[in-house]
Amino acid sequence: xxxxxxxxxxxxxxxxxxxxxxxxxxxxxxxxxxxxxxxxxxxxxxxxxxxxxxxxxxxxxxxxxxxxxxxxxxxxxxxxxxxxxxxxxxxxxxxxxxxxxxxxxxxxxxxxxxxxxxxxxxxxxxxxxxxxxxxxxxxxxxxxxxxxxxxxxxxxxxxxxxxxxxxxxxxxxxxxxxxxxxxxxxxxxxxxxxxxxxxxxxxxxxxxxxxxxxxxxxxxxxxxxxxxxxxxxxxxxxxxxxxxxxxxxxxxxxxxxxxxxxxxxxxxxxxxxxxxxxxxxxxxxxxxxxxxxxxxxxxxxxxxxxxxxxxxx
Numbered sequence: 001x002x003x004x005x006x007x008x009x010x011x012x013x014x015x016x017x018x019x020x021x022x023x024x025x026x027x028x029x030x031x032x033x034x035x036x037x038x039x040x041x042x043x044x045x046x047x048x049x050x051x052x053x054x055x056x057x058x059x060x061x062x063x064x065x066x067x068x069x070x071x072x073x074x075x076x077x078x079x080x081x082x083x084x085x086x087x088x089x090x091x092x093x094x095x096x097x098x099x100x101x102x103x104x105x106x107x108x109x110x111x112x113x114x115x116x117x118x119x120x121x122x123x124x125x126x127x128x129x130x131x132x133x134x135x136x137x138x139x140x141x142x143x144x145x146x147x148x149x150x151x152x153x154x155x156x157x158x159x160x161x162x163x164x165x166x167x168x169x170x171x172x173x174x175x176x177x178x179x180x181x182x183x184x185x186x187x188x189x190x191x192x193x194x195x196x197x198x199x200x201x202x203x204x205x206x207x208x209x210x211x212x213x214x215x216x217x218x219x220x221x222x223x224x225x226x227x228x229x230x231x232x233x234x235x236x237x238x239x240x241x242x243x244x245x246x247x248x249x250x251x252x253x254x255x256x257x258x259x260x261x262x263x264x265x266x267x268x269x270x271x272x273x274x275x276x277x278x279x280x281x282x283x284x285x286x287x288x289x290x291x292x293x294x295x296x297x298x299x300x301x302x303x304x305x306x307x308x309x310x311x312x313x
Contacts, residue, residue: 003201004205010041011169013113013173013178020218022079027061028058028059028060028061028062028066028090028127028135028137029057029058029059029137030056030057030058030068030123030125030137030138030139031056031059031139032052032054032055032057032139032141033055033056033057033097034054034055034056034141036054036116036141036142038142038268039118039142039143039144040052040054040141040142040143040144041143041144041145041146042080042104042143042144042146043143043146044110044146044148047107048104048107048108048110048111049103049104049107050080050102050103050104050110050145051102051103052057052080052101052102052103052143053099053100053101053102054099054100054102054121055098055099055100055108056084056097056099056100056123056139057095057096057097057098058088058090058095058096058097058098058125059094059095060090060091060092060093060094060096061091061093062092062097063092063093064092065089065091065092065128065238065244066089066090066092067087067088067089067090067127067128068087068088068090068125068126069076069086069087069125069126069128069129070084070085070086070087070088070098070123070124070125071123071124071126072084072100072121072123072124072299073120073121073122073123073124074119074120074121074122075119075120078119078144079104079105079106079109079110079112079113079169080102080103080104080105080119081102081103081104081105082100082101082102082121083100083101083102083103084098084099084101084123085098085308088125099276100121100123102143108215111147111148111177111178111179111206112179113145113179114179114180115144115145115146115147115148115179115180116141117144118143118144119144120140120141120142120143120144121140121141121142121143122138122139122140123138123139123140123233124136124138125137125138145179146245147178147179147180148178148179148180148245149178149180149182149245149247149248149250150176150177150178151174151175151176151177151178151182151184151210151243151245151247151252152174152175152177152252153171153172153174153241153242153243153252153253153254154173154174154175154254155170155171155172155173155239155241155254155255156170156171156172156173156256157170157256157257158170158226158257158258161259161261162228162258162259162260163228163259163260163261163262163263164228164229164230164231164232164233164234164260164262164263165228165229165232165263166228166231167200167225167227167228167266168201168225168226169224169225169226170223170224170226170256170258171221171222171224172187172205172221172222172223172224172227172241173218173219173220173221173222174205174208174210174219174220174221174222174243175210175213175219176210176211176212176213176219177217178212178247179212180212181209181210181211181212181247182209182210182245182246182247183207183208183209183210183245183247184205184206184207184208184210184244184246185206185243185245185246185249186206186243186244186245187202187203187205187206187241187242187243188202188241188242188243188244188246189202189237189239189240189241189242190239190240190242191237191239191240192237192240193235193236193237193238194228194235194237194238194240196227196228196229196231196232196233197226197227197228197232197237197260198226198227198228198257199224199225199227199239199241200224200225200226200227201222201223201224201225202224202241205222205243206220208220217305223280224241226239226240226258228260232260232262233260233262234260234261234262235259235260236257236258236260237257237258237259237260238255238256238257238260239248239255239256239257239258240253240254240255241253241255242256266284277298281300
């Protein structure tokens, strides 16, 4: 009898792994639907608002519904906020997805976050029965910001009056409102309504590196010159200065109005209706061809005429 039991057990032992495999439930998988092979870069608008979206899949190969609890772990000192579901129910034999949205905090904190830095997000999915964890999986990915280039020129009007035939200095300040250092590739000036006005000194701004401007910080300042020829008419001129960015190959500009004052004439020439004398009007005082004789001269002429008149016989 005992010998028969032993033989039966020997025959059943090879079948145990197969039976165990049949009892173990099919697997499920947690993974990224978004490409996370490299750092995921959020989108930034002009006001430094953050926009991003991550998609995660759960593949349930079981014949019954899969219920998972989700948690998100990341450095909360970073300027990102992640919003995703706390749990997910995946139907049997289904590949389902859920979405995590990314937003940002204060604009200055977002701008101060270096493009070379990144935040690691860890997502943990736990299958629980009551308070006990039956199985769990986790995935992770890196999130960062793109490089933003924003060189901005600002012009300060000259403090002195610009006369025709002279020159004055004015300031060009370049701020870097992006999140990475940039360089000025070119400086150009355009003058409207004043062909005899020139802007000098722009060659000094080329190839100059401009670091990121801190909040309420100072930019890089250049002193330029406005030069008006002696023939310049008195008028207000519109001067526009633009600079090129090495980072984004873009161009930004600023404009100011400059008044050119023409010098006054040394002597005024009155018109014919000004009531001036002949000399003031440009005519000689003795230009009258028939001057009047004085009273004495007239009496002498009459007497001489009477004496010299011949008598009649």
